[in-house]
Amino acid sequence: MRRFKVFKSLVRDSLDTITQGSRKYHLWMAALTFMMLVGMYCYSIQLDEGLSVTGMTDRVSWGLYISNFTFLVGVAAAAVMLVMPTYVLKDIDFKQAVLIGEGLAVAALVMCLAFVIADMGGPSVLWHMIPEIGVFNFPNSMLTWDVLVLNGYLFINITIPLYILFRHYQGKEAKSKVYIPGAFISVFWAVAIHLVTAFLYQGLQARPFWNNALLGPRFLASAFAAGPALIILVLAVIRSSTSFKIQDKTIKKIAMVVTVAAQINLIMLISELFKEFYAPTHHSESAYYLFFGLHGKDALLPWIWTAIPLNILATVILTFHKLRNNFKVLYFACFILFIAIWIEKGFGLIVPGFIPGPYGKIAEYIPTGIEIGVTLGIWALGAFVFTILAKTAIGIEIGKLRYKK
Amino acid sequence: MSSDNKKWFSLNIGRKNQETSSSCSCGKQSGGCGGHDHEEIKHIEERKDGFEQVFDVKMNRRSAFKQLAASLAIGAGAVSTSCSMFSDDESKEKAQIDWEEQFKGNYKLMTDEEKKATVDRLVRSYQLRTGKTISMSSKNAEENVLFGYAFNISKCQGYMDCVSACVEENNQDRNSQMQYIRIHEMKDGNGFNFNESDDNYYHEVPAEGHFYMGTQCFHCDNPPCVNVCPVQATWREDDGLVVVDYDWCVGCRYCMAACPYDGRRFNWSKPEVPEEEINKNQHYLGNRLRKKGVMEKCTFCVQRSRAGKNPACVEACPTGARIFGNLLDPNSTIRWVLENKKVFRLREDLGTEPKFWYFMD
Secondary structure, three states: OOOHHHHHHHHHHHHHOOOOOOOOHHHHHHHHHHHHHHHHHHHHHHHHHHHOOOOOOOOOOOOOHHHHHHHHHHHOOOOHHHHHHHHHHHHHHHHHHHHHHHHHHHHHHHHHHHHHHOOOOHHHHHHOOOOOOOOOOOOOOOHHHHHHHHHHHHHHHHHHHHHHHHHHHHOOOOHHHHHHHOOOOOOOHHHHHHHHHHHHHHOOOOOOOOOOOOOHHHHHHHHHHHHHHHHHHHHHHHHHHHHOOOOHHHHHHHHHHHHHHHHHHHHHHHHHHHHHOOOHHHHHHHHHHHHHEOOEEEHHHHHHHHHHHHHHOOOOOOOOHHHHHHHHHHHHHHHHHHHHHHHHHHHHHHHHOOOOOOOOOOOOOOHHHHHHHHHHHHHHHHHHHHHHHHHHHHHHHOOOOOOOO | OOOOOOOOOOOOOOOOOOOOOOOOOOOOOOOOOOOOHHHHHHHHHHHHOHHHHHHEEEEEEEEHHHHHHHHHHHHHHHHHHHOOOOOHHHHHHHHHHHHHOOOOOOOHOHHHHHHHHHHHHHHHHHHHHHHOOOOOOOOOOOOOOOOOEEEEEOOOOOOHHHHHHHHHHHHOOOOOOHHHEEEEEEOOOOOOHHHOOEEEEEEOOOOOOOOEEOOOOHHHHOOOHHHHHOOOEEEEOOOOOEEEEEOOOOOOOOOHHHHOOOOEEEEOOOOOOOHHHOOOOEOOOOOOOOOOOOOEOOOHHHHOOOOOOHHHHHHOOOOOOEEEOOOOOOHHHHHHHHHHHOOOOHHHHOOOOOOEEEEOO
């Protein structure tokens, strides 16, 4: 009963915190709300007319939504790169960052689920996918695995920070006996969500572009580069706009993680490119389309040729200690790396899988305004969720929010 | 779903075997032997459908509460329409049908009575909405029937009569010009080079120096689309037809990505067929009217083939390039073709085992 009272007070206090703030904060939240409303309007059009309002067709049947979903699973998985050193390896540096990382994971997962639902043709019969109530094609369909691991990961990433914050809110220390097992599970689970998402594509013999053994490992490498890169950027913003203390060495350590992951990612990219272009076969056509265009169709060229140089540039910058330790340069490198991987693991991965089609047909895909509107709306939703979570967490961590008996 | 003599490897963890006997090892036919509770529930679920499939399962108190709460929330809206004082009997009936249709189970798991019930509801619903009567069948696969198809590449001249017959027979969306069949025009001397073929030609056929080849759903014996479906809305029937329950499909399009043969089509918007062009001889798994956001595909015209007729494409072909029949009948034409012609299939290396063969004279 007492716990319930504390929880009620926590919710009330956090509502107070998130509705109060500087002018900048209010503007930020208003902008996000506006974008969400625009997204909802676009989605209502899509609900009304069907997915024909998107750029997808029978030839390219997954587009912007699934691209973003794939990328965001990686961002969610990246929280593990902070959780592991803090809780498992007992490296105290990350303690402050880890709550932020987990908040980011929650926001990313919310976006993932929103993107999947936005992509569904029949959201009204989504209950068919609920185990026990509907028919759950487990273990045959990788999509059911994905449903399980994503929701499980969401659960873990909500409960662990909630427990820690709940204890801190009452001015008590969180018992490591309670949350360490959860942290251990979440480390394995994070790898699982990304690997399972990769298997979703990797298991399709119909699509040679995806059907290669490197896809899963490369997903992990790129995720552990892009996710922590985003965390660094978020920490930079939090450092400058709140009194939450994040030490330089925390950011430097995360930067190290980003660097190693980006380097491994680049090695795998080279391996992939070598395989596709040294002795090109019929199966290399998708890669040809992506990098050089096929038969005059080249819609993806500007994207991929933005991504590759940015990726290389960011990795080179990060590799040199002198450059990486300069925070301005580091933030720039993280930003371009994030953009590069968003293109590469989203658009650059999903769309070419369908081009050319099974019988060599090349039909290009260009997202429509409505699709972009929904996508921006979902990103705004993620940012909104994250801001709320982070603001409450920071409030508790710096001692501003405390339970008053 | 699984046949015993398959030649490919598939991991069979937890896949339900259809031959499982209904009684458990303790000899009792129904529950009460303890220790088998879970199996029993599964089995009941397999046979029941409609409301029963969803609600009439043995459950403990906690899951009962959970499901009750969920259904109450969903039901409130429907109840308010169906109990409204102001609506007349017909709209009440319509609301009742819509409600039952929205929450019915997966056709694959229905008993014959439940199949008939949903078909009756659909027929009645169509009658209420348009005042016209359609006939809809829920005929199951027959014993000792396995459908197969053969395509004579030397005979096909690219007239595309099959394509238009298919569209008319199967009530496909006219707005998006959905077609199950694609005819590929290929250059002589290049072999089967799909990359340089054209499946969207508008000129007089047969064009000089070209040959033609049709593709559609190949009704694989090991269909990749069936495995990936998260809700088992698509499956292989006992007579080999790979079908879709349009009402169970959630529209994720995973099957579309998994199909190596471009055999599946999606309703990107509400499919429209002019009232006078609707084929009223329908089958639940075949050409009944679809809705937006669901998958569909060639079913070898299940409404015709299970009634002993040839699919519309076979009947419409003016050159006799298309041959359809029962692979298990040693006297069928299709068997004669397989035994006497040099037949081949597309992308056999993928292990999909299509039941669609090509041959030349």
